[in-house]
Amino acid sequence: MEISAADIEGTWVATGPQGRVAKLVFMPDGTYSGTDLPNSVFHPNPADPLYGPPDWSSVDAISGNWKTRWKDDAKQAYVVISIKGRISSAEVNVEEGQRGRRLVWYFGDPDSDITVSFRKEGGLDHTARAHPS
Numbered sequence: 196m197e198i199s200a201a202d203i204e205g206t207w208v209a210t211g212p213q214g215r216v217a218k219l220v221f222m223p224d225g226t227y228s229g230t231d232l233p234n235s236v237f238h239p240n241p242a243d244p245l246y247g248p249p250d251w252s253s254v255d256a257i258s259g260n261w262k263t264r265w266k267d268d269a270k271q272a273y274v275v276i277s278i279k280g281r282i283s284s285a286e287v288n289v290e291e292g293q294r295g296r297r298l299v300w301y302f303g304d305p306d307s308d309i310t311v312s313f314r315k316e317g318g319l320d321h322t323a324r325a326h327p328s
Contacts (some may be wrong), residue, residue, distance in 0.1 A: 196272060196289075196291055197265045197272060198263050198265070198272045198289055199263065200223070200225075200262070200263055202263075202296075203221050203261070203263060203274055203289075203298075204221050204222065204223050205220070205221060205315055205316065206218055206219070206220050206315070206316040207219045207220075207221070207298050207313035207314065207315050207316065208313060208314060208316050209232075209233075209311050209312055209313045209314075211233055211249070211251035212251050213251075215231065215233075215251055216231060217229070217230070217231045217232045217233060217311070217313075218230050218231060219232075219298065219313055221261055221274070225260050225261060225262065226258070226259070226260055226261070227258065227259060227260070227261045227276060228256070228257070228258040229255075229256060229257040229258070230254075230256050231254050231256075232254060232255040232256065232257065232311075233249035233250055233251045233253075233254070233255065233311060234249075234250040234252075234253040234254060234255045235247035235248060235249065235250045235255075236248075236249045236250075236255070236300060236302060236311055237255060237257050237278055237281070237285075237300070238281060239278070239281065239282050239285050240281070240282060243281070247302075248302050248303075248309050249302065249309070249311055257276075257278050257279070257281070258278075258279055259276055259277035259278050259279045260276070260277045261274055261275065261276045261277075262274075262275050263275070263289075264286070271288065271289075272288075272289040273286040273287060273288060273289060274286075274287045274289060274298060275287075287299065287300050288300075288301065288305075294314075295314065295315075296314075296315065297312045297313060297314055298312070298313040299311075299312050299313075300312075300313075
């Protein structure tokens with residue numbers, strides 16, 4: 196299932212313990228921001244001291260650019276994000292399930308099933324921008 200930028204634009208939310216809500220906001224201009232994210236997750240380099248599984252007890256904020264990508268060999272759609280100050284290209288899986296489309300960030304080996312999963316909210320929440328470009 197290939198995806199377009201219009202499929203991704205908007206606000207995506209993940210719910211953690213104690214009702215915590217993390218947001219990723221993908222703007223039409225190719226920028227994005229993430230707020231109230233579980234700490235450690237979006238530190239994709241294992242050499243980074245903050246690299247680790249989701250830590251919902253503390254928060255992180257990220258921003259950068261994004262685009263969609265389809266890998267024909269894997270039959271998999273991705274949102275490719277840059278994370279300012281951390282990495283120039285990281286893949287967030289786009290998955291279709293019984294409850295609709297999700298953006299899934301896998302921590303480490305995808306078989307480990309340690310993930311943070313985001314679902315799309317209605318509308319575009321401009322107030323959620325963490326770091327205006």
